[in-house]
Amino acid sequence: MPGIRIQKIPYKGWDNCIQITNGIADMIITVDVGPRIIRYGFAGRENEMCEVESTIGLTGGDEWKIYGGHRLWHSPEASPRTYEPDNFPVQWEQIPNGIKTIQDTEPGTGIQKEMEITLSPENPEVNILHRLTNSGPWAIELSVWSISAMAPGGKGPRKNNFTIFGSKFSTINRLICLHCLA
Numbered sequence: 001m002p003g004i005r006i007q008k009i010p011y012k013g014w015d016n017c018i019q020i021t022n023g024i025a026d027m028i029i030t031v032d033v034g035p036r037i038i039r040y041g042f043a044g045r046e047n048e049m050c051e052v053e054s055t056i057g058l059t060g061g062d063e064w065k066i067y068g069g070h071r072l073w074h075s076p077e078a079s080p081r082t083y084e085p086d087n088f089p090v091q092w093e094q095i096p097n098g099i100k101t102i103q104d105t106e107p108g109t110g111i112q113k114e115m116e117i118t119l120s121p122e123n124p125e126v127n128i129l130h131r132l133t134n135s136g137p138w139a140i141e142l143s144v145w146s147i148s149a150m151a152p153g154g155k156g157p158r159k160n161n162f163t164i165f166g167s168k169f170s171t172i173n174r175l176i177c178l179h180c181l182a
Helices: none
Strands: 005-011 014-021 025-030 036-042 069-075 091-095 098-102 111-119 126-134 143-149
Touching: 005 025, 014 098, 014 111, 025 111, 069 111, 069 126, 126 143
Parallel strands: none
Antiparallel strands: 005 014, 014 025, 025 036, 036 069, 069 143, 091 098, 098 111, 111 126
16 A cells, blocks of 8 residues: 655755655645645656756746745735745645645735645545635735646646535536646
8 A cells, every 4th residue: 555755855056945756646836935745647657747847956046936836925006015035945744645845925915825745645636725825914805816827738637526614515616727738
């Protein structure tokens, strides 16, 4: 029976990434920047996520960079709020079957981003809990916006059903917008 293995590894110029694998699928999460799920794929196979070659391995800087992969934003999109750089290390801790990443509170917005990322021990299913916390002095209206940049030709299986506050939605509950960055 497969199990979950979590280890810190270097990946394409970033010294501190976390690999989560069950022997069927694996993912790599950057903790030198982000956090970003920069790799997801079947073990030993190609990456289904986009990697932007010009920014792979970079850290630091005052401008937002598109690294690729899966990331957490806040919506509605508004510059400069949405484009607060995520070019610095994030904290992480191991949780059952995965990790929790915690970004420092963004100085320009007062918002802190967290992701709880878990992988099933028996199959390639990934669950991600996205959390935004407003630490600023006033209330703001925003929403979680998770973006997955897929590699050209990549495939992204997903389930359509989910539960919020104990109520099962039976109507359309999400919008998917696909566009090519190439």
